Amino acid sequence: MSDELILCAECEIEIDFDEAYEVNGDYFCEDCYNDLFVICYGCNEVIYRDEANEGANGKLYCNDCWCERFTSCVVCNEILYQEDAYYYDGEGYCPDCFNERFAICDVCGEAVPYDEVLTDDYGTQICEDCFNESYYRCSDCGRIIHSDYTYMNEDDDDEIYCRNCYEEHRSRVIHSYNYKPSPIFYGEGSLFLGVELEIDGGGEYQDKAEAILDVGNEDNEYIYIKHDGSLSRGLEIVSHPATLEYHINYIPWKQIMEKAKKLGYTSHDNGNCGLHVHVSRKAFGKNEDEQDTNIMKLLFLVERFWDQMVKFSRRTNSQLDRWAKRYGLAKPEEILERAKGSGRYYAINLENNNTIEIRLFRGTLKYTTFIATLQFVERLVKMAINTPVNEIQELTWEKFIEGVSGELKAYLITRHLKEADQIIPELDERDAEEIRKFVNQLLDASASDLEVA
Incomplete structure (x- = not known):
């Protein structure tokens, strides 16, 4: 123990110098130190408690260390590790809030708001850009299909079909109202x-x-x-x-x-x-x-x-x-x-x-x-x-x-x-x-x- 006494910068009681806690040139008694400061769990720097941020693990971090590791859901404010968050347009979401609002495009993997995503009854989810670039809907069943796997019936107003519906159309004898086969002309002359x-x-x-x-x-x-x-x-x-x-x-x-x-x-x-x-x-x-x-x-x-x-x-x-x-x-x-x-x-x-x-x-x-x-x-x-x-x-x-x-x-x-x-x-x-x-x-x-x- 030192014979030198100093005043706590917060409560101003006399404390032994050797027992004082120094922060940025100021000295604090143990109680005031514990009340005012914490150690950043990331960099071990002393930071004011009211400036600390709680991480997803319950530990306290300085602002820089928190921003390197965590984000908060823009909807419910839940704290998340950055790798556990889902992002759209620069904003992070927890899994629940994200899944309530967005789908993942099956082609490009980007998030798409539900009111903008194109879906079918077979579980396909695709963004509009990917659809317009390479995809079509089957005219019969509505299935979303890549252009490489489309079938066209030229006698049916150039309608586009998936393979199953195309095969069904080929075997169907009752055609759709828009069905127009190539005409076969019978007889001689022009008045048909x-x-x-x-x-x-x-x-x-x-x-x-x-x-x-x-x-x-x-x-x-x-x-x-x-x-x-x-x-x-x-x-x-x-x-x-x-x-x-x-x-x-x-x-x-x-x-x-x-x-x-x-x-x-x-x-x-x-x-x-x-x-x-x-x-x-x-x-x-x-x-x-x-x-x-x-x-x-x-x-x-x-x-x-x-x-x-x-x-x-x-x-x-x-x-x-x-x-x-x-x-x-x-x-x-x-x-x-x-x-x-x-x-x-x-x-x-x-x-x-x-x-x-x-x-x-x-x-x-x-x-x-x-x-x-x-x-x-x-x-x-x-x-x-x-x-x-x-x-x-x-x-x-x-x-x-x-x-x-x-x-x-x-x-x-x-x-x-x-x-x-x-x-x-x-x-x-x-x-x-x-x-x-x-x-x-x-x-x-x-x-x-x-x-x-």
Whole structure:
């Protein structure tokens, strides 16, 4: 013990020099020293207790040593070793707070806020930058897939699929609504008709669709089948483009319709089904101006004979307003202007690039009605193409149907769109009495205005 006494810098009591604690040139008694100071657990330097920082291990550190070793969660303030913390945008998080807010990108390993991460039902988590650089979503199942493992169905609007969904699509006979295979043209010439026939009531079943395809495509690939969201339990039968002659003589429409009926489908009697006929735009002319002129005349014909069109279509006015509205009678050029860009649900739809679509007709599984409809469409188109604008504005219905034959002639009589007597002189290969009986049967059948299927 020294004889020298000094005063404690804090409490000012006399203490023996040898028992005093010196800090930065000041001396403290033991009690004051312990109250005011601690030893940094990192560097062993004496630091003021109120300037010390507690580490994740419960020890006290000077500011420099603490910052070298620890961080605190920006959310809950938990102290963490730096290597145990998770970081995003320069800020540290404890595991719980981080996992509540962020995902780790499976590709680059960077943290991504949950509201910005892209996920799928298979556990994949990926940031937007990585996705945009090399990844896609499967159009069917939503799986996130690398571009090296994508499959594309070029006949299905270039949709992208994973391997499993691609294989399923290849084996599926009911295609999606957007399915558009490369067209196969049947017949000679430029006036090709493509049919969309809606059938309902039998269900959207692969085996039933396959049974219809087996009948329709026995000799060639004439038809395919699509889903149609407007049908509750049905299908849409779509043909590849063919000339009228080819539809009548080669595509087995009668057998297709009989098979559909046996499988429990209806069309006319369902009330919601349509028969849409696509006409190749090239039939209307070699260039856009020529095509527009002839399409304009077709639009005018439909509007000029709208009352007859309604009768022929077998649709009600409310059905036409919903699925096949009219543009309204006006000068031919005005109707064309109205039609362009008006949308799909008009009697004549001009929205397609390569075809115009005639949407007037109610669906049918009656073969003669179906063929009469195709004959009627061809007559409309040829009349529009071959009749000058000034003459078409003066055309009468009687002149329009003059010279019709076959199923179309018989159908016009059943719909009271042609006088029955007019058919007799024009058919020279039948006995007149037998023809009268045939016409009377048609008239009797039309009285109820019903079709079978």
